[in-house]
Amino acid sequence: MDKSFAPIAVDLFCGCGGVTEGLKQAGFTVIAAVDNNSICYKTYILNHPNVTFFNKDIRKTSAQSIKKLLCGQKLDLLVVCAPCQPFSRLNKSVKPDERVYLILQSIRFARVLRPQYIFFENVPGLSKNNIVMDTLKGGLEKLGYVLTSPVVVDAADYEVPQRRARCIIVASQKKVDPFILPPPVTPNGNRKTVRQTIADLPEAPIGENFEDPLHFSRKHSSKALERLRHISHDGGSRNELPASLVLACHKKLEDAGEPKHYCDVYGRMRWDSVSPTLTTGCTDITKGRYAHPCKDRAITLREAALLQTFPLTYKFSGTPGEVAMQIGNAVPVNLVKNLAGAFLPKGEK
Template identity: 50%
Template sequence: MSANFWKSRSRASAGGNSADKPIAIDLFCGSGAVTTAIKANGYRVVAAVDINRICGVTYRKNHPEVIFKRRDIRSLQPSELAVAIPTGKQLKLMAVCAPCQPFSSQNRRRGAADTRAPLILESVRLARALKPQLIIYENVPGIAASAIFQRLKRSLASAGYILGIPQRVDAADFGVPQRRVRCIVAAVRAPGRIKDFALSTQGSERVTVRDALADLRPLSSGESDPYDPLHISRVHHEITLRRLAAIPQDGGSRDSLPPELQLECHRNRDRGDFCDVYGRMRWDGVAPTLTTGCTDVTRGRYAHPRDDRAITLREAARLQTFPDWYRFAGNRSQIAEQIGNAVPVEMFRRLVSALRRSYPDA
């Protein structure tokens, strides 16, 4: 497996889903980034669930062999997933990337007040029945200090699982050209022993914005690459183009705007607020955390390092380490949403690989 399998232009490198492989299930699968990462680690993903319709269409396009359930996980019966597990085979891995908004520092309804917070506990109900050897949870760091995390630990214990110590990881340390700080924690079936799995970042070279984007066609506002439907620049207003032209290439910020181009709403704010909007990415750095607004320069440091425009969907997909062969369903904003909400494929691929070294049973 290549260190940068996401750079491969061919699906062949993605790993098949053949019968003799260890079995995995993906809960809250979204558009399938985690499934892609698990398959690249040699697992056969047999079933996945997500409530979102467009995510489901994308998921089926890329993983047609997996049984995808478009459902609210709360109404999903374990038997609906169990039928996908071949007779006589044990479920080795369950991936659980529950919605992170309830635990995010940017959410004012943070914590138990957000009705999405308890969704993660559904994994325990399913684990009781399906008995995966290893469960991997991915979320934002805020989850580790939440009351839900303590409930998760207790209910996993009563279901016969031991939850490990949450590990804070930055995708940029795992081959992703993007800063994205996440929390990873694993649970193993007792009497298995939970070790702190070795998340060594040593020897892992930083992948930069240049590595990810430099080979793509330069575009101006409104221009598109005829060979790549995702590499199309949004059409910027004239005032936005004047602002972008005034911001230095390769990492410049809106600090450089002359007074007549400054935004009224930014003038009276502290420098800390919104200071990244209209900012350009740096070629030899990593991108900031991509959100669902990642192709909009008014939502963060999402301007191209050189071209006077926001990054395209292709560029956003590359910064999330989706391989170019990955197909997305939906309109532009639905695709941006899927990309911004995804788990970086390469980060998860490397984490699963590290976990497998720590838990050879999985």
């Protein structure tokens, strides 16, 4: 494709740039990105220095300022990956969360930018929030957009070595072709595996790694290492621990006759399967099945980034905890790359 005529996209709630990376790989030119997180901003501009970044609250970001960047050209795609925490089943808080309404800012941007398509990506719980969904649909329909019904896809079907259920909704102008979800690139039985993704990496040193600052092993406690040594390679779980090593909180629940809780804690990934869903705790063995398939350690930040399909050369800014947060919150690059082709003008796919 002639890059001088590449379709144009804008990335709202861009985080550390996973969506932008996927769009660029699919052939889009991303002209603007918006996110209020200053650490994500530093990571984003390290990797996408030619994109105009608005490091501010989406509610205080001017749609007109972005429109000026178009210089009279049409906007092909507006991507909206609003914070998913308010809609997540893992969010047990009963307190009101104002972030639940941030997705509705897309209506304001659509009114000014008039994109051909608007692509929404979030957790499946989004579709269950009737107030937000009805307001979103009503607002966009008044602007002349037609919305698809929410569809839940597994990122593993789109070349991502990870189970990750995502809700996809697309709004399109009535004059353009309706969005048709691309078929799976890696359907069940042909999925990209943990082995294919991280097995060829060099050994991760404990602490600092001067060759790759993201590929280092955490300093686990002696008790954590002892637990890991009792858990079999390639998919073992904490159910294999002797009674003396069972965590007190788990033992208390089991003694009370409660069902197994957090069974993936201290669990190992399987080499020839996809990884579990990566969260912001993706390098912490106490947060899920984030132990390396055969090494007595958690996966490294670089391994986590590769499982989210970031390129090996992708740079991250921040402390290890801040980097894990960015990786866990990111949209997998390959998911975007493989879905974005459906928005390309015919003849450019």
